[in-house]
Amino acid sequence: MPIKIDHHIQTxxxxxxxxxxxxxxxxxxxxxxxxxxxxENNLGCSPNAIDAMARIASQTVGQYADPENYSLxxxxxxxxxxxxxxxxxxxxxxxxxxxxVRIFSSQRDIILTSAGAYPTFNYHVAxxxxxxxxxxxxxxxxxxxxxxxxxxxxxxxxxxxxxxxxPMGTWWPAxxxxxxxxxxxxxxxxxxxxxxxxxxxEGTLPALDCxxxxxxxxxxxxxxxxxAGLRCGYAIGHSELISPFDKIRNHFGINAxxxxxxxxxxxxxxxxxxxxxxxxxxxxxxxAIALKNGLTPIKSATNFVTIDCGQDGxxxxxxxxxxxxxxxxxxxxxxxxLDRCIRVSTGKSDEIxxxxxxxxxxxxSLK
Amino acid sequence: MPIKIDHHIQTxxxxxxxxxxxxxxxxxxxxxxxxxxxxENNLGCSPNAIDAMARIASQTVGQYADPENYSLxxxxxxxxxxxxxxxxxxxxxxxxxxxxVRIFSSQRDIILTSAGAYPTFNYHVAxxxxxxxxxxxxxxxxxxxxxxxxxxxxxxxxxxxxxxxxPMGTWWPAxxxxxxxxxxxxxxxxxxxxxxxxxxxEGTLPALDCxxxxxxxxxxxxxxxxxAGLRCGYAIGHSELISPFDKIRNHFGINAxxxxxxxxxxxxxxxxxxxxxxxxxxxxxxxAIALKNGLTPIKSATNFVTIDCGQDGxxxxxxxxxxxxxxxxxxxxxxxxLDRCIRVSTGKSDEIxxxxxxxxxxxxSLK
Numbered sequence: 155m156p157i158k159i160d161h162h163i164q165t166x167x168x169x170x171x172x173x174x175x176x177x178x179x180x181x182x183x184x185x186x187x188x189x190x191x192x193x194e195n196n197l198g199c200s201p202n203a204i205d206a207m208a209r210i211a212s213q214t215v216g217q218y219a220d221p222e223n224y225s226l227x228x229x230x231x232x233x234x235x236x237x238x239x240x241x242x243x244x245x246x247x248x249x250x251x252x253x254x255v256r257i258f259s260s261q262r263d264i265i266l267t268s269a270g271a272y273p274t275f276n277y278h279v280a281x282x283x284x285x286x287x288x289x290x291x292x293x294x295x296x297x298x299x300x301x302x303x304x305x306x307x308x309x310x311x312x313x314x315x316x317x318x319x320x321p322m323g324t325w326w327p328a329x330x331x332x333x334x335x336x337x338x339x340x341x342x343x344x345x346x347x348x349x350x351x352x353x354x355x356e357g358t359l360p361a362l363d364c365x366x367x368x369x370x371x372x373x374x375x376x377x378x379x380x381x382a383g384l385r386c387g388y389a390i391g392h393s394e395l396i397s398p399f400d401k402i403r404n405h406f407g408i409n410a411x412x413x414x415x416x417x418x419x420x421x422x423x424x425x426x427x428x429x430x431x432x433x434x435x436x437x438x439x440x441x442a443i444a445l446k447n448g449l450t451p452i453k454s455a456t457n458f459v460t461i462d463c464g465q466d467g468x469x470x471x472x473x474x475x476x477x478x479x480x481x482x483x484x485x486x487x488x489x490x491x492l493d494r495c496i497r498v499s500t501g502k503s504d505e506i507x508x509x510x511x512x513x514x515x516x517x518x519s520l521k
Numbered sequence: 522m523p524i525k526i527d528h529h530i531q532t533x534x535x536x537x538x539x540x541x542x543x544x545x546x547x548x549x550x551x552x553x554x555x556x557x558x559x560x561e562n563n564l565g566c567s568p569n570a571i572d573a574m575a576r577i578a579s580q581t582v583g584q585y586a587d588p589e590n591y592s593l594x595x596x597x598x599x600x601x602x603x604x605x606x607x608x609x610x611x612x613x614x615x616x617x618x619x620x621x622v623r624i625f626s627s628q629r630d631i632i633l634t635s636a637g638a639y640p641t642f643n644y645h646v647a648x649x650x651x652x653x654x655x656x657x658x659x660x661x662x663x664x665x666x667x668x669x670x671x672x673x674x675x676x677x678x679x680x681x682x683x684x685x686x687x688p689m690g691t692w693w694p695a696x697x698x699x700x701x702x703x704x705x706x707x708x709x710x711x712x713x714x715x716x717x718x719x720x721x722x723e724g725t726l727p728a729l730d731c732x733x734x735x736x737x738x739x740x741x742x743x744x745x746x747x748x749a750g751l752r753c754g755y756a757i758g759h760s761e762l763i764s765p766f767d768k769i770r771n772h773f774g775i776n777a778x779x780x781x782x783x784x785x786x787x788x789x790x791x792x793x794x795x796x797x798x799x800x801x802x803x804x805x806x807x808x809a810i811a812l813k814n815g816l817t818p819i820k821s822a823t824n825f826v827t828i829d830c831g832q833d834g835x836x837x838x839x840x841x842x843x844x845x846x847x848x849x850x851x852x853x854x855x856x857x858x859l860d861r862c863i864r865v866s867t868g869k870s871d872e873i874x875x876x877x878x879x880x881x882x883x884x885x886s887l888k
Contacts, residue, residue, distance in 0.1 A: 207578035383777030410750030
């Protein structure tokens with residue numbers, strides 16, 4: 155090809171952070187009976203959000219949506235007690251992670267995360283030609299002490315932490331996160347990914363404090379709020395961390411459905427409370443199924459349960475493959491130490507029943 | 522702030538390619554009576570697309586959408602007679618333009634466009650620290666000869682051309698575009714933006730030829746198809762130009778509504794033919810209103826009519842301000858030579874009537 159491709163991009167592999175269940179369905183020609191791999195809310199979303207979508211569809215879908223995302227941001231500010239210049243909307247946390255790497259680091263800068271943490275963050279780090287450094291998990295938790303120590307030693311531009319954590323589902327109480335934040339050098343930007351914040355026990359999320367000059371907190375409408383298909387997340391932080399987004403973001407990029415449905419979903423906290431309760435019950439069911447089958451569920455603050463299969467990574471992969479072959483979509487952690495587990499999202503009752511029905515046969519076949 | 526911001530991004534102004542009508546409405550406290558500034562299809566979209574949106578809203582909005590956009594791409598391939606590896610979906614043409622600049626050029630590379638052409642392209646060029654060079658319009662058309670000559674002389678990484686053109690609404694027949702493509706050096710990527718292709722006269726769009734190694738053609742569901750609020754555009758080209766997108770794009774970034782509604786809209790060509798006819802009639806009405814008021818409409822192949830106000834840029838700005846004060850949202854070209862014009866989108870009948878009703882008073886007030 156005569157056409158020049160940016161040298162760094164040329165060297166990147168053609169990759170995707172996750173293989174989609176739709177791809178597996180196309181390849182096998184079979185639909186999954188249970189979709190329990192992507193940490194989605196299979197119970198859907200608030201009826202108010204559905205109404206908001208219907209209104210957009212029939213009335214204003216032909217119009218570009220407000221590039222300032224004003225109405226949604228105002229609703230978030232009221233809900234969270236922050237100011238308009240402390241929040242920016244993105245195309246899900248995924249979109250925000252790309253912007254954050256681009257803004258708050260430069261080529262070949264060091265960026266720190268946990269080995270086995272969110273792959274899409276690592277994908278953006280690689281795509282922007284930054285240097286990823288990792289710290290291992292410890293006892294299935296992100297190791298806050300080791301991360302802080304590595305941050306002091308490596309002086310990364312950015313350190314990424316999620317709480318609650320994905321893919322293990324574990325969490326730290328707010329006071330431990332606050333202590334971690336205090337230990338990170340003040341010229342390192344902390345990304346605190348709270349995608350699963352709504353399903354965590356009280357006392358998990360530190361109080362919002364937008365005066366902190368090196369902290370961005372990420373939240374989403376894709377998990378508990380149940381509108382992953384629309385792509386809507388937000389970052390909260392100091393106004394001087396928020397304002398640079400406006401210099402490079404795709405201003406008209408947040409679709410009208412995402413803006414309207416997210417606002418409606420946010421305003422229906424009663425629905426959220428119900429779905430959080432349903433989710434907790436589903437976690438208990440998944441844990442019980444694991445125990446009944448001789449596997450060990452890891453205590454979770456999220457909308458999934460990570461299950462220790464009790465042997466090595468190869469065995470857990472066989473369990474996963476057995477479930478996938480029986481049309482149960484699940485995923486698994488891949489990092490050494492974590493890879494002995496599979497990860498199962500809370501789904502609808504019938505999906506959990508499907509899992510319950512086939513898991514014994516899968517395990518039996520591996521004996 | 523102790524936090525490092527990428528040096529180039531630090532130097533960028535906080536900017537936005539367009540001020541949204543919602544912002545003006547918030548600032549004035551008044552809603553526009555007619556929304557004729559953003560080249561939207563105010564008639565909405567195919568009822569099949571509305572049904573698709575309702576289906577997503579009530580059934581699968583909690584699920585992440587297919588990151589491969591398979592179903593929509595397959596529909597596009599069938600409609601256009603191209604292969605799956607010749608098309609990539611983006612968050613509108615805006616999103617694709619950002620990716621294209623990032624992939625097909627490097628820091629400080631020269632990128633060529635027409636002075637006064639699409640500002641969002643220039644926004645991405647600046648944000649990625651490339652060097653923008655421009656060629657003036659000629660007789661209200663993008664000057665293909667001068668662009669080809671400049672491309673030969675400057676050897677830019679990318680040259681951007683739109684056909685039909687925005688903001689003037691003019692166009693070149695396919696054979697002139699084909700001759701231009703032949704004259705551009707083969708190591709310069711040509712972006713041919715055909716956002717307004719559906720409303721152009723037959724013979725405007727060159728036949729699709731994905732063997733061309735330096736041509737990407739951009740199209741969208743935001744204009745004639747009437748779903749701007751969902752953000753869905755696509756790029757067509759040689760497979761070796763399409764494959765690099767997968768190395769850096771936000772794979773899960775195309776929302777479920779955009780994918781499903783675009784596919785449904787594409788499959789309703791009858792609706793498209795109707796809206797294209799309605800749009801042509803509205804162009805005629807806008808032209809007649811201009812003429813009746815002593816102004817000169819420029820012949821348009823798009824969903825807007827650019828109107829020569831007959832004096833200088835300052836006068837045209839006064840006409841625009843007069844309309845905006847009377848709650849008619851319009852925009853105008855700003856580049857020297859083009860700035861004597863205002864740009865009015867085809868809207869609903871009542872919106873065109875509003876314009877017709879207030880334009881005489883606006884012009885009278887400027888005498």
